[in-house]
Amino acid sequence: DAGITQSPRHKVTETGTPVTLRCHQTENHRYMYWYRQDPGHGLRLIHYSYGVKDTDKGEVSDGYSVSRSKTEDFLLTLESATSSQTSVYFCAISGSRQASGNTIYFGEGSWLTVV
């Protein structure tokens, strides 16, 4: 298994509270991604990073921010959680751009429930 650790794995939080999910990798891969997975929608890209301090938005970035201060860590923050952000969040890493064909490795997921 690729060395990807997501934390926390499960969290229940109240509407309006801030939440930070952490992704830690030991593979020294340049690219890191945050996806959310919802029934009927498949995986949707929230944000991605192509290097330390280099991040960009994906297709569902509203309400989320990210930071990458070290190669190994990519943080996803929900500034003020809403019920629509109840989802399973996956971190992924790759050594090159996704379209190049190199394998993308996924973490085990973080289940977030906003009540």
Add this chain to the structure above:
Amino acid sequence: SQQGEEDPQALSIQEGENATMNCSYKTSINNLQWYRQNSGRGLVHLILIRSNEREKHSGRLRVTLDTSKKSSSLLITASRAADTASYFCATATRGSTLGRLYFGRGTQLTVWP
């Protein structure tokens, strides 16, 4: 949408039978990848096929690609109960500056012992 769309949404078969899942997409691609997801787990890469390839094999997996029809199929031969999982296709769009993959909604495969 640039997503691949898998068909069928759900497939239920007996052990030993073959399982075929299809993926259709809308735009020109560089490559197409198939992933597997066991319940409660992350996605695992299975196989990649490039736009200039028509067929690839990996163990019991066979993937075909028809770029004229913008479609791909994943065949799992002699299925086992352990093959029970969701299977996703992901497309790498040609010309995308982001170079990212677009995932479909998946096919849920259940293999009964």
